[in-house]
Amino acid sequence: MTKPALPASKQAVVIGGGFGGLAAALRLRALGHRVTLLERNPSLGGRAQRYARDGFIHDAGPTVVTAPQLFDELFALFDQRLADRVELIPLDHWYRFRFHDGGTFGYGQDLQRLQADLEAFAPGASEGYRQLLEQARRMFELGFLGLADQPFHRLSSMLKLAPALLREQAYRSVYGLVGHYVKDQRLRRAFSTAPLLVGGHPGRTTAIYLLIHYLERHWGVHYPKGGVYALVEALEALARDAGVEIRCNTTVERIRSAKSGRLQGLRLADGGEIPAELAVSDADPAWLYARLERPRRWTPKRLHRLHYSMGLCVLYFGATRSYPAVQQHSIYLGPRFTGLLDEIFDGPALPADFNLYLHRPTATDPGMAPPGCDSFYALVPVPNLRAGTRWDQAGPALEEQILDRLEQTFLPGLRQCLHHRFMLTPEDFAERYLSRHGAGFSIAPVLTQSAWFRFHNRSEEVDGLYLTGAGTHPGAGIPGVLSSAKVIERLLRES
Ligand SMILES: Cc1cc2nc3c(=O)[nH]c(=O)nc-3n(C[C@H](O)[C@H](O)[C@H](O)COP(=O)(O)OP(=O)(O)OC[C@H]3O[C@@H](n4cnc5c(N)ncnc54)[C@H](O)[C@@H]3O)c2cc1C
Incomplete structure (x- = not known):
């Protein structure tokens, strides 16, 4: 392996080994720093854990991989190729929706087929969709190609961008703008679900x-x-080969800084201290900023006022039979959509109904379960811990409701062939990942918490502290958090 060309210049510490932290550690190492990565859990990956039960394998969190070149870039930093280590399979079928009235609609790689299916589902819908896709392209060029890997810690960058944001109607919501183009209510909902993947x-x-x-x-x-x-x-493996020191089961408890604001080091939960001139945090910024020795702008009151993403319940289970008709990514949308989401995001209680996403990796990769079996997870957006739900009581009841809904829709007879099941609730997100309020995706992606308004990648609280991951610019989701590490590299090169 080619070692980084630059001489090691600083002792850098990365807090947290999710995709954001791993990407930041690799980029710091490639810049020539000595890097130690501290992760509180026994294994890396953060929300992308893996659970295994008797040959059934479950990805814990992300299942949809987009913008794979962002992974290629990390390997290229060390003259390596992702393709030599992981086989990435492009999917033909992306999402299959099932609506409360029994109707179904799916789409994937084949755009012509999508247009034809739209016409068959709701005559006239394909022209509206064509216009929606065109609008989405402009948003992609502006928001992803233009901004995702650019630093956003100066208000002037935001002001420069304002005319383009206004022109593209960024002040409207995803659901509002989709409704402008897509009139069929079921399709409107289906094409509006993407924000849920990033906590919005x-x-x-x-x-x-x-x-x-x-x-x-x-x-x-x-x-x-x-x-x-x-x-x-x-x-x-890439990080270890490149010389990144990885320490799991290590929780950072406090960020220590001098009166001047300069980073001094980190205090660990076990009482240990680690001196550091440079630190990158992949921890939830809302959690991190509540643990500064000398907070400046991010007061407890300000952190409290933020809008947090919803919580998630994820039910993992194995079936001792196969359901070959079920695609890898399926979504059930019940009779309520925005009203239900209002209850989820505003509380005060767990709603009686729910929509769900069902993951069946065995549709593409039979090796994820024993022969003839299927591995699944069902994900249900729920209120975060601010709603005060008693999950010890609500969790088991919700599990039964999820199984009922799955039996009525995608997986008839499921209870007869269940091999195992276990569920994560927002309490687990708070406990395992130190996610404030047990939010599934840190703070929500509303306009007033995006770009300059989001947690900055270079901390204004502590000199020498940088932030990567879902709560920072550009936001949650694998492409977002990998891009946030790229922003940090840019900032370090400029400094
Ligand atoms: C169920 C689910 C499904 C999803 N589906 C998709 C999808 O299909 N596609 C997609 O692109 N995105 C998806 N996402 C979003 C995506 O997974 C996340 O946005 C992304 O993985 C977050 O990465 P991260 O590095 O910001 O944070 P995390 O993965 O949360 O990593 C942060 C790490 O920091 C550690 N940590 C926190 N505090 C400390 C501390 N004080 N000391 C030491 N370590 C600490 C945590 O233990 C954790 O390992 C999904 C998320 C979930 C939960």
Whole structure:
């Protein structure tokens, strides 16, 4: 392996080994720094953990891989190739929706087929969709190609961008703008679901996030053989080979700084201290900024006022039979959409109904379960911990409701062939990943929390502290967090 060309210049510490932290560690190492990565859990990957039960393998979090070149770039830093370590499979079928009235609609790589299916589902819909896709393309060029890997810590960058944002109607919501083009209510909902993948209410998320729809079309939707965790393993191996020191089971408790504001080091939960001139945090910024020795701008009151993303319940289960008709990514949309989402995002209680996403990796990769079996997870957006739900009581009841809904829709007879099941609730997100309020995706992607308004990648609280990951610019989702590490590299090169 080619070692980084630059001489090691600083002792850098990365807090957290999710995709954002791993990408930042690799980029710092490639810049020549000595890098130590500290992760509180026993394994790296953050939300992209892997669970295994008797030959059934579950990716814990992300399942849809887009913008794969962002992974290639990390390997190229060390003259390596991702393709030599992970097989990325481009999917033909992307999403299959099932609506409460029993209707179904799916789409994937084949755009011509999508246009024909739209016409068959709702006559006239294909022209509206064509215009929507064109709008999504403009959002993608503005928001992703133009901004995702650019630093956004100066207000002037935001002001420069304002005319373009206004022109593209970024002040509207994803759901609002989709409705302008797509009149059929079921299709409108289907094409509005992308913000949920990054923690946003489609009716409140800035329409810039329509870019996700085009990003999928531009670079495709991929699946790594062996699951998304195969990407974590490949990045971890790359980092270790490059000389990054990785310490799991290590929680950072406090950021220590001098009166001047200069970073001094990190205090660990076990009482240990690590001196550092340079630190990159992949921890939830809302958690991190509540643990500064000397907070400046991010007061507890300000952190409290932020809009946090919804919580998630994820039910993992194995079936001792196969459901070959079920595609890899399926979504059930019930009779309520924005009203239900309002209840999820505003509380005060767990709604009685829900929509869900069902993941069946065995549709593409039979190796994710024993022969003849299927591995699944069902994901349900729920209120975060601010709603005060008693998850010890609500969790088991919700599990039963999810199984009922799956039996009525995608997986008839499921209870007769269940091999195992277990569920994560927002309490697990708070406990395992230190996510404030147990939010699934840190702070929500509303316009007032995007770009300059989001947590900056270079901290204004502590000199020498940088922030990567879902709560920072550009935002949640694998492409977002990998891009945030790129922003940090740019900032370090400029400094
Ligand atoms: C169920 C689910 C499904 C998703 N589906 C998709 C998808 O299909 N496609 C997609 O692109 N995105 C998806 N996402 C979003 C995506 O997974 C995340 O936005 C992304 O993985 C977050 O990466 P990260 O590095 O910001 O944070 P994390 O993955 O949360 O990593 C942060 C790490 O920091 C560690 N840490 C935190 N605090 C400390 C501390 N004080 N000391 C030491 N370590 C600490 C945590 O333990 C964790 O390992 C999904 C998310 C979830 C939860």
